[in-house]
Amino acid sequence: xxxxxxxxxxxxxxxxIEKEAIRTICSIKKVxxxxxxxxxxxxxxxxxxxxxxxxxxxxxxDGIEVTEFFALSGNLVARVQSxxxxxxxxxxxxxxxxxxxxxxxxxxxxxxxxxxxxIERLYRMMLEVAYxxxxxxxxxxxxxxxxxxxxxxxxxxxxxxxxxxxxxASYLGITQVSLSRIRxxxxxxxxxNPQ
Amino acid sequence: xxxxxxxxxxxxxxxxIEKEAIRTICSIKKVxxxxxxxxxxxxxxxxxxxxxxxxxxxxxxDGIEVTEFFALSGNLVARVQSxxxxxxxxxxxxxxxxxxxxxxxxxxxxxxxxxxxxIERLYRMMLEVAYxxxxxxxxxxxxxxxxxxxxxxxxxxxxxxxxxxxxxASYLGITQVSLSRIRxxxxxxxxxNPQ
DNA sequence: GGAATCCTTTAACAAATGATAAATTATAGA
DNA sequence: TCTATAATTTATCATTTGTTAAAGGATTCC
Numbered sequence: 436x437x438x439x440x441x442x443x444x445x446x447x448x449x450x451x452i453e454k455e456a457i458r459t460i461c462s463i464k465k466v467x468x469x470x471x472x473x474x475x476x477x478x479x480x481x482x483x484x485x486x487x488x489x490x491x492x493x494x495x496x497d498g499i500e501v502t503e504f505f506a507l508s509g510n511l512v513a514r515v516q517s518x519x520x521x522x523x524x525x526x527x528x529x530x531x532x533x534x535x536x537x538x539x540x541x542x543x544x545x546x547x548x549x550x551x552x553x554i555e556r557l558y559r560m561m562l563e564v565a566y567x568x569x570x571x572x573x574x575x576x577x578x579x580x581x582x583x584x585x586x587x588x589x590x591x592x593x594x595x596x597x598x599x600x601x602x603x604a605s606y607l608g609i610t611q612v613s614l615s616r617i618r619x620x621x622x623x624x625x626x627x628n629p630q
Numbered sequence: 631x632x633x634x635x636x637x638x639x640x641x642x643x644x645x646x647i648e649k650e651a652i653r654t655i656c657s658i659k660k661v662x663x664x665x666x667x668x669x670x671x672x673x674x675x676x677x678x679x680x681x682x683x684x685x686x687x688x689x690x691x692d693g694i695e696v697t698e699f700f701a702l703s704g705n706l707v708a709r710v711q712s713x714x715x716x717x718x719x720x721x722x723x724x725x726x727x728x729x730x731x732x733x734x735x736x737x738x739x740x741x742x743x744x745x746x747x748x749i750e751r752l753y754r755m756m757l758e759v760a761y762x763x764x765x766x767x768x769x770x771x772x773x774x775x776x777x778x779x780x781x782x783x784x785x786x787x788x789x790x791x792x793x794x795x796x797x798x799a800s801y802l803g804i805t806q807v808s809l810s811r812i813r814x815x816x817x818x819x820x821x822x823n824p825q
Numbered sequence: 826g827g828a829a830t831c832c833t834t835t836a837a838c839a840a841a842t843g844a845t846a847a848a849t850t851a852t853a854g855a
Numbered sequence: 856t857c858t859a860t861a862a863t864t865t866a867t868c869a870t871t872t873g874t875t876a877a878a879g880g881a882t883t884c885c
Binding site for chain 3: 775776777804805807808811
């Protein structure tokens with residue numbers, strides 16, 4: 436659990452009482468490679484912290500699988516839309532690598548806000564950062580070419596090395612064929628970059 | 631000020647004391663058509679509620695003006711990235727139509743959180759909705775063609791009627807020429823729609 | 826180790842969008 | 856109202872990305 440609190444305390448210092456309140460609504464789970472920790476159609480009631488492993492969120496658009504999000508270990512992942520609206524989610528959370536997650540009961544977590552304003556503040560601050568990240572990504576996708584987006588993602592070495600290309604393509608908003616073409620061109624002009 | 635509280639109370643009921651605390655950090659401003667209520671380069675310290683008028687946020691990408699956001703009367707507008715990071719903003723807030731805005735001192739507003747957890751909750755809930763809206767927009771831009779995005783925007787009649795097309799093009803992530811082409815095609819197949 | 830399956834690349838062509846320039850239409854000010 | 860300016864459309868060509876199909880590599884599982 437300590438990794439989770441280290442993560443939280445990047446945003447907001449917590450008292451021992453607050454930490455204990457959070458501990459009681461968490462459980463630790465081992466998850467196999469390729470398993471789904473949340474399935475399409477269910478309503479989300481959980482926020483996950485990735486202790487180890489690699490995760491993606493995906494959904495289907497016109498019958499084609501689309502990867503929306505990746506999370507490396509040391510980060511949170513949740514199907515936020517479903518969590519906030521309490522409607523069934525069109526998305527699934529998929530383990531790309533086996534690992535361990537901390538499952539936070541979101542319903543109970545939200546209830547803690549009434550007793551511990553500091554926990555609501557923590558959540559608020561994480562939400563602010565998440566908001567800024569989506570705005571960044573929106574701008575990247577709206578005003579950069581696929582080639583530029585791929586070049587930017589190349590800087591995230593861990594992701595590029597661990598994630599199959601077919602998942603990266605839809606994350607970048609392009610087809611797999613198009614990504615292959617970009618990579619072929621890219622390594623012509625940048626022979627030192629990974630193939 | 632009452633419109634502002636009506637807006638807030640869609641999210642969170644406020645006590646008279648809380649409202650009074652908010653009133654003391656607000657001021658009402660009349661703004662001319664075409665004026666900038668916030669200029670590029672300044673650091674944002676204000677959240678605006680549009681009592682009347684029409685507003686956009688824009689910035690420059692590679693020397694080309696890009697419209698990021700429109701706000702109709704009855705909504706909030708802020709340069710959120712600058713507000714949250716307290717760094718100078720690359721964006722400006724531009725009145726497309728004359729009107730009246732309520733300027734909320736954001737620094738003081740954030741300070742109210744320590745005294746009034748309800749106000750922090752109000753802010754948190756507005757942030758949640760804003761987050762969901764950006765995620766929606768990201769998906770729309772990532773997985774719909776320019777034609778589809780234009781068709782969707784057509785349903786927002788007020789915006790389409792009041793906003794010059796040159797501002798709409800970059801909002802949709804396309805050039806003005808491309809928007810013209812889409813419109814020409816669109817009215818061929820939909821002769822009843824506005825030209 | 827071999828067969829089956831999955832992942833990635835390549836090729837050829839189609840469709841969408843960008844860039845530039847010019848023509849047309851609308852708007853605002855004198 | 857007339858003129859200057861701004862906004863929008865149209866035309867042409869270049870570039871990017873999508874679509875489909877096939878081939879080549881890699882991986883998994885028996």
